[in-house]
Amino acid sequence: MNVENGVHDAHYFVPAPSRWPVVGAIALFFLGLGAAFSLNKMSFGNWSLLLGFAILLWMLLGWFGDVVKESEAGHYGQQVDYSFRWGMSWFIFSEVMFFAAFFGALFYTRLISVPELGFFSDTQKLLWPAFSSSWPLATGPKTSDYQIMGAMGLPAINTAILLTSGATLTWAHWALIGNKREQLSWGLGITVLLGALFLSLQVYEYQHAWRELNLTLASGAYGATFYMLTGFHGLHVLVGTLILAVMWLRVQRGHFTPLHHFGFEAAAWYWHFVDVVWLLLFILVYWL
The missing domain is CATH 1.20.120.80 (Cytochrome c oxidase, subunit III, four-helix bundle)
Known part of the structure; x- marks a missing residue:
């Protein structure tokens, strides 16, 4: 419901279910795995870190992109x-x-x-x-x-x-x-x-x-x-x-x-x- 100070709206926007938290968890998994392998000088470590950073970048671009689209659409x-x-x-x-x-x-x-x-x-x-x-x-x-x-x-x-x-x-x-x-x-x-x-x-x-x-x-x-x-x-x-x-x-x-x-x-x-x-x-x- 509305309040006098204008902060609250009658309806609070709730976004649709998102895949990005799962993508972020996968990115963190590969980052942690890569860090452990790299510390033990295992060859797969650097590739795992690279894959983790790539997935994390994809998540950031996608998630913030969704927020920008929702904002520009007037949902907020x-x-x-x-x-x-x-x-x-x-x-x-x-x-x-x-x-x-x-x-x-x-x-x-x-x-x-x-x-x-x-x-x-x-x-x-x-x-x-x-x-x-x-x-x-x-x-x-x-x-x-x-x-x-x-x-x-x-x-x-x-x-x-x-x-x-x-x-x-x-x-x-x-x-x-x-x-x-x-x-x-x-x-x-x-x-x-x-x-x-x-x-x-x-x-x-x-x-x-x-x-x-x-x-x-x-x-x-x-x-x-x-x-x-x-x-x-x-x-x-x-x-x-x-x-x-x-x-x-x-x-x-x-x-x-x-x-x-x-x-x-x-x-x-x-x-x-x-x-x-x-x-x-x-x-x-x-x-x-």
Whole structure:
């Protein structure tokens, strides 16, 4: 039944039974099987992983394609929109907790475990005479020659790129609300290009760190936390760029209206979340 705030509709759209959850389960089966075989160096492992990713891609394209068709057909009312917003909000909250765990590991290492190791001076000098309870540190005799990644240079440029992408995406959003389709297309297209540029510079940064700074995953706690945090963030930038690229293609096909564009909004929420995480990374990993 209807309510005064306009959120609920008289009828809640219930989609027809779908095959995509079963397809997704099959994809996960082959991915898990391939991972197990690959770890045991069995030849079928790589083929199973490839098959699993192919099926997963098919599922994503098909399932989201069905959702887009249902949305463009006008099947989704305000109550469905309300459900989508709650679902995206909880998804982003789960991503916040995901990165909170990684930042927690960084803080624990820097502020608790490393200083505590310095208190055991006698044992520490016996086991590792050159140990210093300061950050960044090496955790083995073969990792003491790496250099840290500074905040200036590529990290600062990438920060400017992501902040600019947030501004261009906001410009595109306001253009959509004002029904200015050309500005919407330009703003969204520039955002996608900035995301691709960020990823390209991060790949170059990793090559520089690995080859010239000798900063690898084996470079003690600093190297492990550096690649863990920046790597997972880069993965999220890749996913966000792909999502925004799909939104741009939908814009070219005339999708979205000033009053009906939650798909665009969900992508924008995700991208702004990625921006905020990068600012924390820049300050806590590169700067401090």
